[in-house]
Amino acid sequence: MGSNIFHHHPFLFLLLGLVLGSSGASRAEGPSPEAQLRLARGPYYVSEAIEVHLQVTGLQRSPEPSCHANPPPGARLEWRGTQPSVSSSMRIEGGQVTRTETVTFTCQFVLVASKPGRLRIDPLEMRQGTVQVQSEPHAIQIESIPLDARLRIEILPTATSMVLGQQVPIRIEWWLDAKLDEAIRRYSIRSPLFEMPDTFRFLDDAIASRNATTLQIQTSEGEIALPARVDTRIENNREYLVLSTERNMMPLQSGQFEIPGITVSAEEVTRWQRDLFGSRRPAASRRLFAEGEPLDWTVNEAPAAGQPESFAGAIGQGFSLEVSADRSVVQRGDPIELTLVIQGQGHLGTIGLPKLDRAGALPVDAFRISHKEPTGKIVDGAKQFRVHVRVLDDSVREIPAIEYAWFDPEKDSYQTTRSRPIALAVRPADIISAADVVRAAPPEPSQGGPNPPPTPATTQPPVAPGILSDADLSIDVQIDRLALQKGASANAPTLLYGFGISLITAAFLWRGSAHWRRKRNSRRVAYRKQRAVIESCSQDDPQEALRKIAAALRALASESTTAPYSELEPFLRECDDILYAPNGSAAANLPAQIQRALELAEAMMRDMR
Amino acid sequence: MSQHSRLISGLGPARYTSTRAIWAALFILGVLFGDSAMAADEIRDTIEEGIETYQRAMRAERRDERMALFARSEHLFSDAIERGARNASIETNRANAALQTARTGHAIWGYRRALEIDPSHTQARRNLEQARTRLPDWVSTPESSGFADTFFFWRQALSPSELRLWAAGCFALAALGLAIALIRPGLTGRLIALIFSLLWIGLLAPGWIEQQKESRPAGVLIAEETIARSADARHAPPRFTEPLPAGTEFLVVEDRQAWLEIELHNGRRAWVPASAVAPLNQP
Structure with missing residues (x-):
């Protein structure tokens, strides 16, 4: 049947070949990732950390892969980190250079078995994008170390009841036979308690000073060295060295907790030898192991019944509240900054400030409190809160005592303290009330806008902040319009005013010069007329001619303000002498007289110009 | 020939001097025009970034991201205005960004400035009315139309x-x-x-x-809450029971550097710190 199909449809055969070929080609692009599980060399013991590495070769450089593992029953398996490594190699074959890059990622885990026997490690997995690589399952044998009476370790208290949020001190004691003092080579102290950060939070571990005795313990955050005290104690006729240290913790979850005991595994050197340089080196050793009592702890919540209103999460003993104000003489309405300082034996980091506008604090009719919830800060072992209040009533004479409550786990009851009242002098202010302030009349509807905005009425309640349903919050995106600067267009009115003023000035000047121009024209006309009279005298009787010339020159002189009188006067006198000589005895040289009269007329005209 | 040479050599330095002067003048003009063209380009770039930031803010889903982007957009528009952009549209854009970040004082100030430049700007007028509704009822606002x-x-x-x-x-x-x-x-x-x-x-x-009727400069309170005092001193008695909110509009009666005597639009006068105030003529 199949052969028939391929016989009748040869292209199907070709297609299948292509698909198979392409899948083969894609596999041939690079080696598929390979996983390898590596464990520290055995033997493996109960409560001792075993390094487990998942090494995968053939992944891409990025992204960083993720590691996944299921802890085997009866053991803890914790991821500690992922380590990348890249190696390059170059091969020359037949003159062709081939460069190969190999990327290896190593997921590092720590395995701690809590009981002896065969332990099966399920496949560990590494994921990078869609690529998943798993190791083969593996089994190891966990050996038990016999308990040694020369060692003891405890967390105290072993059984107790505590309250959620309470700061609880715990004590770690490691008892060690005094004879082992010099023989212990290395040790490892572990407890599940130190690896439950979501249930028990350890607070501000003390930092060991240099050269101080320390006790090293393993936690979820790695190994930490705590300052330790060394005591000598004798028990059952055996001398012990006791290394002890303390940690403060706070339970974060309520419930009943049964926590396996703390363990210590150590290596005792049984035989020493000298090396070439004379130094002592261990030649033989044996393992020591001790396990403490399991912990049986109960964590309760602070009781809800009878919880005072002023309780704000403080758990502990001996809390106190001190209140101070930045001023004691105020005007009504003035802000007063109150500083509230809370001290006590308890964890201050989580405590808050109870509401102040309540009974037992600041009366709401006399004080107005800022609604911001102060976060507070820890200063010199006390928690400080700053609050702003305003006095609303002139009759207020003090900031009353403020109540503060906490839960005392030892007494199993709520306790209450009160701050001391602060005397206050409140003076009335020159105040107008909100009712006195009248809002302006609502605006008239807009004249120009196509959609006049709705105008809030005087009685309309204010719109809640954030509601701007009628606002048009779109923005103009025309960059040319937005980038418009105050520039040339601002100068245009100035230019227009300048132009107008210039026009008016020019028109006035033109108008002002009209009278002067008329006068000049009339002078020109007179000059031409008198000149014609003088020129026409050559044909006349000399007596008559001289009279006309003298009359013409006098007429011109009357028009001119700057006539050349020094020349004109002698000439006129000369003419008069000839005209009025007795018996007409004086002779006149008429052509010369005419010529001179024309020169004088010309001079007067020049002056007029 | 020698006379010509003398003439040429005599004219030479003068000709070169005038050429230098022309080149120097051209250079100065080039620097001035080039500088102003560069400034204009910078303004355009800033505005473009402001618009883009505003649009990103409108698309943002997380409130804190949106607020941060609106604030950034307001800052960019302010920058462009400080560099010389002067028109009602950019003032309205800046005020819109301020209103989006619930900075009512800055928004009212921006809309007022836009209307000072262009009283016919409908969007600024409408949004100013809307922004004023966010103020408490007792805060007086100027009459929007007169005789x-x-x-x-x-x-x-x-x-x-x-x-x-x-x-x-x-x-x-x-x-x-x-x-x-x-x-x-x-x-x-x-x-x-x-x-x-x-x-x-x-x-x-x-x-x-x-x-003639009103020549006093106007302004807007931009501080979130301002205690209006009865005198120009920090410990002077408060003038009103309530602090004045951001967005309160007023006229400046007297300017004493650190303090301003203001007159609210209901005629009440008070003193406020100059740091809490934005005059309308301030860029």
Whole structure:
């Protein structure tokens, strides 16, 4: 049947070949990732950390892969980190250079078995994008170390009841036979308690000073060295060295907790030898192991019944509240900054400030409190809160005592303290009330806008902040319009005013010069007329001619303000002498007289110009 | 020949000096124009970034991201205004960004500035009314229309700069008519001068009347809460029971550097710190 199909449809055969070929080609692009599980060399013991590495070769450089593992029953398996490594190699074959890059990622885990026997490690997995690589399952044998009476370790208290949020001190004691003092080579102290950060939070571990005795313990955050005290104690006729240290913790979850005991595994050197340089080196050793009592702890919540209103999460003993104000003489309405300082034996980091506008604090009719919830800060072992209040009533004479409550786990009851009242002098202010302030009349509807905005009425309640349903919050995106600067267009009115003023000035000047121009024209006309009279005298009787010339020159002189009188006067006198000589005895040289009269007329005209 | 040489050599330095002067002048002009062109380009880039940031803010889903982007957009528009952009649209954009970040004081200040530049800007006027609704009822706001605005309706239709331009044009035409009447006495010139003089007065008189009525500079409170005092001192008694909220509009009565005496639009006067105030004429 199949052969028939391929016989009748040869292209199907070709297609299948292509698909198979392409899948083969894609596999041939690079080696598929390979996983390898590596464990520290055995033997493996109960409560001792075993390094487990998942090494995968053939992944891409990025992204960083993720590691996944299921802890085997009866053991803890914790991821500690992922380590990348890249190696390059170059091969020359037949003159062709081939460069190969190999990327290896190593997921590092720590395995701690809590009981002896065969332990099966399920496949560990590494994921990078869609690529998943798993190791083969593996089994190891966990050996038990016999308990040694020369060692003891405890967390105290072993059984107790505590309250959620309470700061609880715990004590770690490691008892060690005094004879082992010099023989212990290395040790490892572990407890599940130190690896439950979501249930028990350890607070501000003390930092060991240099050269101080320390006790090293393993936690979820790695190994930490705590300052330790060394005591000598004798028990059952055996001398012990006791290394002890303390940690403060706070339970974060309520419930009943049964926590396996703390363990210590150590290596005792049984035989020493000298090396070439004379130094002592261990030649033989044996393992020591001790396990403490399991912990049986109960964590309760602070009781809800009878919880005072002023309780704000403080758990502990001996809390106190001190209140101070930045001023004691105020005007009504003035802000007063109150500083509230809370001290006590308890964890201050989580405590808050109870509401102040309540009974037992600041009366709401006399004080107005800022609604911001102060976060507070820890200063010199006390928690400080700053609050702003305003006095609303002139009759207020003090900031009353403020109540503060906490839960005392030892007494199993709520306790209450009160701050001391602060005397206050409140003076009335020159105040107008909100009712006195009248809002302006609502605006008239807009004249120009196509959609006049709705105008809030005087009685309309204010719109809640954030509601701007009628606002048009779109923005103009025309960059040319937005980038418009105050520039040339601002100068245009100035230019227009300048132009107008210039026009008016020019028109006035033109108008002002009209009278002067008329006068000049009339002078020109007179000059031409008198000149014609003088020129026409050559044909006349000399007596008559001289009279006309003298009359013409006098007429011109009357028009001119700057006539050349020094020349004109002698000439006129000369003419008069000839005209009025007795018996007409004086002779006149008429052509010369005419010529001179024309020169004088010309001079007067020049002056007029 | 030698005379020509002397002439040429004598003219040479003078010619070179004038050439140098021309080149120097061209260089200075080039620097000035180049600088102003560069500044204009920077303004355009800043505005473009402001628009883009605002649009990103509108698309953002997380509130804190949106607020941060609106604040950034407001800052960019402010930057462009400080660099010289001066128009009602960019003032409205900046005020919109401020309103989006619930900075009512800055928003009201921005809309007022936009309306100072262009009283006919509908969006600024509408948003100003909306922003004012966010203030408590007892906060007084200026009357949006007066006698001058009602009677001289064109004041709403033209921006002050347009109004000044139109008035100057009318003055120039009136001057032309007067000049014609002076040069060639007749009815035409006088009529032109009369008509355009009346128009010129009509355009400028309302502003002048308004200025005579109120010449005090206006401003807006931008601090979240300002305690208005009865004197210019930090410990002076408060003037009102409530602190004045951001967005309260006022007129400046007296300026004493660190303190301003202001008059609210209901006639009440008080002193406020200058740091809490944004005058409308401030960039």
